[in-house]
Amino acid sequence: MVDLELHVSLPDTGVQTGIYAKFFHGLSNPTRLRIVETLLDGERSVSQLVQTLGATQSQVSNQLACLKWCGYVTSRQDGKYVLYRISDPRVRTLLQLAREIVADNAEHIQCCTRM
Amino acid sequence: MVDLELHVSLPDTGVQTGIYAKFFHGLSNPTRLRIVETLLDGERSVSQLVQTLGATQSQVSNQLACLKWCGYVTSRQDGKYVLYRISDPRVRTLLQLAREIVADNAEHIQCCTRM
DNA sequence: TCTATATATTAAGATATCATAATATGTTAT
DNA sequence: ATAACATATTATGATATCTTAATATATAGA
Numbered sequence: 001m002v003d004l005e006l007h008v009s010l011p012d013t014g015v016q017t018g019i020y021a022k023f024f025h026g027l028s029n030p031t032r033l034r035i036v037e038t039l040l041d042g043e044r045s046v047s048q049l050v051q052t053l054g055a056t057q058s059q060v061s062n063q064l065a066c067l068k069w070c071g072y073v074t075s076r077q078d079g080k081y082v083l084y085r086i087s088d089p090r091v092r093t094l095l096q097l098a099r100e101i102v103a104d105n106a107e108h109i110q111c112c113t114r115m
Numbered sequence: 116m117v118d119l120e121l122h123v124s125l126p127d128t129g130v131q132t133g134i135y136a137k138f139f140h141g142l143s144n145p146t147r148l149r150i151v152e153t154l155l156d157g158e159r160s161v162s163q164l165v166q167t168l169g170a171t172q173s174q175v176s177n178q179l180a181c182l183k184w185c186g187y188v189t190s191r192q193d194g195k196y197v198l199y200r201i202s203d204p205r206v207r208t209l210l211q212l213a214r215e216i217v218a219d220n221a222e223h224i225q226c227c228t229r230m
Numbered sequence: 231t232c233t234a235t236a237t238a239t240t241a242a243g244a245t246a247t248c249a250t251a252a253t254a255t256g257t258t259a260t
Numbered sequence: 261a262t263a264a265c266a267t268a269t270t271a272t273g274a275t276a277t278c279t280t281a282a283t284a285t286a287t288a289g290a
Binding site: 017018019020021022023024025027028029030032033034037068069070071074087088090091093094095097098099100101102104105108109 | 132133134135136137138139140142143144145147148149152183184185186189202203205206208209210212213214215216217219220223224
């Protein structure tokens with residue numbers, strides 16, 4: 001079980017912060033983000049995601065594994081399919097909030113040409 | 116000026132999604148996340164951040180540049196210091212929301228051992 | 231101007247991530 | 261059991277990111 005004591009606005013030694021950094025890392029890849037966006041529309045099988053995203057099966061499976069580790073998605077077996085869904089409704093809120101922030105700061109955002 | 120038409124729950128070709136992915140990338144590094152958390156407590160100079168985080172000056176400057184590109188922080192010169200601050204109050208909400216999601220899914224979160 | 235201090239930038243090696251391809255596992259139906 | 265399909269895993273090389281060290285720029289004060 002992970003230590004989840006929260007240190008809201010105090011920087012810590014980096015241990016707990018690392019968990020949140022990894023959590024955000026989950027959404028830091030276009031393919032993963034598109035998977036999450038697709039799943040926000042409802043449950044999907046891996047092959048459906050492959051077709052929708054135009055990505056390879058391996059790519060989708062691997063990114064789904066990552067999203068699962070990070071707690072964004074959950075899966076269940078349905079016959080020969082595996083259906084994935086968003087594990088927490090607040091993920092939608094998180095994405096909407098990010099969109100609003102990006103939209104309102106558009107003129108300042110170029111995003112990390114360097115580093 | 117960046118194209119910011121929003122395609123809320125439709126996966127796109129990856130172009131717009133890429134912007135959001137890069138935005139989240141801003142918070143996907145422990146050092147950057149700690150910088151953001153520190154700045155949520157108020158404006159700080161680079162050297163203050165260096166001391167608080169125990170990171171090198173180069174590291175902090177580089178990560179601040181990244182956060183600036185991503186739209187998280189803004190800076191102003193104050194004498195020989197450069198003071199950084201969070202550019203949008205909703206960044207706090209974003210982090211709080213992430214904490215809540217992580218906390219409530221703790222048992223599922225290991226975070227990307229692979230990939 | 232010269233010096234000290236603060237910050238930014240750049241370069242280079244180490245590490246992490248990603249895409250691709252190949253292979254393995256699992257499920258269903260014959 | 262075998263074949264066909266769906267998904268997961270692993271390995272490899274390419275690319276991106278991070279850390280460290282070195283250097284450059286900027287500001288303030290003597």
